[in-house]
Amino acid sequence: MTGSIRNVAVVGGGFSGAMLAARLAEADVGSILINRTADFGLGVAYSTPFEGHLLNVRSSRMSALADQPDHFVRWLEANAPELADPEGFAPRKVFGRYVQWRLAGAEAAHRGLIRRVVGEVVGVDADGVALSDGRKITADAVVLTTGNPAPKTASGGSARVLADPWAPGALEQVGADDDVLIVGTGLTMVDMLQALDGQGWRGRAQALSRRGLLPRAHGERHDPPETPTPAMLEGRLSERTKAARAVARQAGWREMMEGLRPVTADLWAKADLPTRRAIVRHLRPWWDVHRHRIAPRIGVFIDRLLFEGRLSVVAGRVRGIEVDDAGVRLDWTRRGQAQPPLTGAWLIDCTGPGHAPEADPVTGPLLASGRARLDSLRLGLELDGSGRVLHADGKADLSLFVLGPPARAAFWETIAVPDVRKRIEDVVKAISGRRPRAG
Numbered sequence: 001m002t003g004s005i006r007n008v009a010v011v012g013g014g015f016s017g018a019m020l021a022a023r024l025a026e027a028d029v030g031s032i033l034i035n036r037t038a039d040f041g042l043g044v045a046y047s048t049p050f051e052g053h054l055l056n057v058r059s060s061r062m063s064a065l066a067d068q069p070d071h072f073v074r075w076l077e078a079n080a081p082e083l084a085d086p087e088g089f090a091p092r093k094v095f096g097r098y099v100q101w102r103l104a105g106a107e108a109a110h111r112g113l114i115r116r117v118v119g120e121v122v123g124v125d126a127d128g129v130a131l132s133d134g135r136k137i138t139a140d141a142v143v144l145t146t147g148n149p150a151p152k153t154a155s156g157g158s159a160r161v162l163a164d165p166w167a168p169g170a171l172e173q174v175g176a177d178d179d180v181l182i183v184g185t186g187l188t189m190v191d192m193l194q195a196l197d198g199q200g201w202r203g204r205a206q207a208l209s210r211r212g213l214l215p216r217a218h219g220e221r222h223d224p225p226e227t228p229t230p231a232m233l234e235g236r237l238s239e240r241t242k243a244a245r246a247v248a249r250q251a252g253w254r255e256m257m258e259g260l261r262p263v264t265a266d267l268w269a270k271a272d273l274p275t276r277r278a279i280v281r282h283l284r285p286w287w288d289v290h291r292h293r294i295a296p297r298i299g300v301f302i303d304r305l306l307f308e309g310r311l312s313v314v315a316g317r318v319r320g321i322e323v324d325d326a327g328v329r330l331d332w333t334r335r336g337q338a339q340p341p342l343t344g345a346w347l348i349d350c351t352g353p354g355h356a357p358e359a360d361p362v363t364g365p366l367l368a369s370g371r372a373r374l375d376s377l378r379l380g381l382e383l384d385g386s387g388r389v390l391h392a393d394g395k396a397d398l399s400l401f402v403l404g405p406p407a408r409a410a411f412w413e414t415i416a417v418p419d420v421r422k423r424i425e426d427v428v429k430a431i432s433g434r435r436p437r438a439g
């Protein structure tokens with residue numbers, strides 16, 4: 001089928017879907033870009049209206065185009081010159097404007113090659129995709145760019161539990177002096193605290209996660225990558241992390257992490273199952289807080305909350321949540337021992353995306369029919385190196401691809417823009433048989 005795909009259904013119109021459609025157009029391949037809402041190009045990350053929500057990657061690395069690293073900075077120079085510092089962290093909403101500009105530019109330059117459709121895809125078959133309103137879209141190939149699934153609900157249906165804090169207006173119910181409980185201490189928690197601060201909140205937050213780890217901050221300036229030593233790249237995981245800690249002590253932990261970036265996908269691809277399992281079980285929380293860092297200014301904000309005693313963080317597990325008119329009581333344990341309960345007016349679920357590929361209307365039937373299979377650790381659909389879905393028998397599907405966060409089983413780090421834009425090139429090449437012309 002490679003070479004004969006003229007028309008691609010792209011399911012999900014966030015950064016991944018929108019930028020894929022643009023690249024496909026530049027390779028003379030048509031696409032139907034389907035998104036739940038009309039704000040194409042934004043997704044959860046870039047649809048925040050809040051100016052204080054900054055990118056967590058420096059502008060110099062946020063180009064949408066793999067072969068033009070300064071593309072975003074040049075756009076900033078022309079459109080928001082006050083933000084055009086390559087080492088800076090621009091507001092996420094400004095990046096959203098850039099993505100939308102790039103999509104509109106590709107549409108204008110390649111008229112008729114990108115068609116936008118607002119709708120919910122509920123099924124994929126051999127001829128294309130089905131929408132929830134009964135429409136059917138035929139296509140030669142389908143690319144799933146559906147992003148991360150919505151969070152799992154921490155406690156069924158109580159108004160005092162903000163189960164999807166991303167939902168528009170979710171935090172508006174929190175009063176200026178209300179104390180909040182937070183489950184999950186990663187980037188979502190940081191976003192929510194900033195949004196609360198932006199609406200004048202003065203209360204206290206008590207946060208709990210399994211290890212109680214907080215995201216680390218970027219340094220003030222770019223951290224030059226430290227080339228990984230051979231001991232970091234081979235052997236048992238425990239030995240490799242020991243070697244990595246030694247490099248971090250000498251060269252700096254940020255430099256050590258930067259050095260791992262270019263080889264991460266390769267290391268994951270080569271890792272055997274026990275190593276992958278150990279990474280997921282033991283290394284992941286540490287990896288995430290060091291790899292997905294927050295802008296320095298946001299690090300200062302979190303430190304201030306901690307210093308003022310307005311944010312406290314504990315490591316433990318949720319045992320139960322009780323809700324009444326007065327508020328929420330969270331029972332928790334540390335190393336199996338019950339701890340004094342935490343109480344607050346609201347509970348904000350910041351545990352991040354919930355993954356249930358078998359229950360998902362799009363991927364569930366693909367798994368049930370054997371057109372797709374899960375990886376052994378159930379991180380997601382198994383894919384080949386170009387992002388093609390593997391059938392139950394291990395054969396690659398020539399017309400079904402996954403791109404962006406749902407491709408984690410194959411590439412591990414496939415969330416941030418610098419990783420996704422590389423994958424976009426691979427998918428375009430696999431579909432069109434060639435690299436697209438420069439954007």
Ligand SMILES: Cc1cc2nc3c(=O)[nH]c(=O)nc-3n(C[C@H](O)[C@H](O)[C@H](O)COP(=O)(O)OP(=O)(O)OC[C@H]3O[C@@H](n4cnc5c(N)ncnc54)[C@H](O)[C@@H]3O)c2cc1C
Nearest residue numbers: 012014015016036043045055056120121146147404416417
């Ligand atoms: C809060 C936050 C901040 C981030 N900040 C950064 C950052 O600063 N820098 C960086 O590099 N990365 C950042 N990321 C990582 C981010 O995941 C990527 O940059 C990028 O936004 C991923 O885009 P995506 O299109 O793959 O997924 P998403 O942005 O999630 O988009 C998926 C889209 O598909 C739609 N969709 C899903 N299912 C269906 C369906 N069945 N039918 C129709 N439409 C569907 C969704 O509604 C959504 O619009 C951030 C992520 C988050 C959540």
